[in-house]
Amino acid sequence: MKPRKIIIDTDPGVDDAMAIAFAVAHPGLDLLGLTTVFGNVAVQLATSNALKLLDNFNASSVPVAAGASRPLVQDPLPHPDFVHGQDGLGNIDLPDSERQQLEMEAAHYIVDSANRFPGEITLIAVGPLTNVAAALALDPELPGKLDQLVIMGGALDEPGNVSPLAEANFLGDPHAADRVLAVDWPAVVVGLDVTHKIMLYDSDLKQLSDKAGAVGEVLWRASRFYVNYYSSTGAASELPEPGCAMHDAAALAYVLEPELFELVHGATRVVTEGIAIGQMTMNRKGYTYLLPHWQDLPATGCCVSVDAERVKSLFLDTLIAAA
Ligand code: RIB
């Protein structure tokens, strides 16, 4: 089968680095390009991280287009350097790339690529949805030109990771997330309901360092800071050994093997103000409510359960086989 054309919109980020390595390594995926967005780090750093990760993953022919430096409406939030390190990659001092980003900016790159390969591209968004919302504003016909949009973000039943209700990517730009989910495209959300169940333990990450060559070594080193962060949180006491959530790579696993995930569907909104800002809310019963906010909106799919062991094996085996 022809590899599936993908673009990853990303804010690297340690778990973003894992997702990019996965995309490069899997023979069923054809990584056309990366677009970058603020989030785990400022957009300039996200762009230089994207370039240097691709170089380290033997994918220096893959272009990078830089995107939004701030959310559509709200003031930017601080970057979580206590989670991903000052450099966004666990403070491992990867050398800078000698390559430059494209002159074309991210939203234009997404629209341009969709026009070049109509119906063929899966856009995988693993940062705040600002670039996706900007691409949609540039070309309202974009949803019909993509094969699929797969989003890592949000939480339905699982508590949030940046507030009791909100997940980081959706809180990063709640207005963009709400705009994107209001549109009728084949969109699937891979949120904390599943990504918190796919834990990569140190014994898994060590396998990468032992068996996945230079790429595995970069991921092992980058994950030290990230795993330490997880170990410092209350959730660590529930883990059998130190580890971290897979997050962004789970969106790629959904693209590759959607049968490993169970979904619910419904009109979906993201709260844009107040104490619940960033919360994803779905009308999964299709009720007609007193408040109109979920009325006449398309249904979005949201993953609610996952075969975590098989997703983890898919990720580890892919990286090991490619080494
Ligand atoms: O909530 C997890 C998401 O937030 C991931 O995309 C991670 O990289 C951070 O940006």
Ligand code: CA
């Ligand atoms: Ca991310």
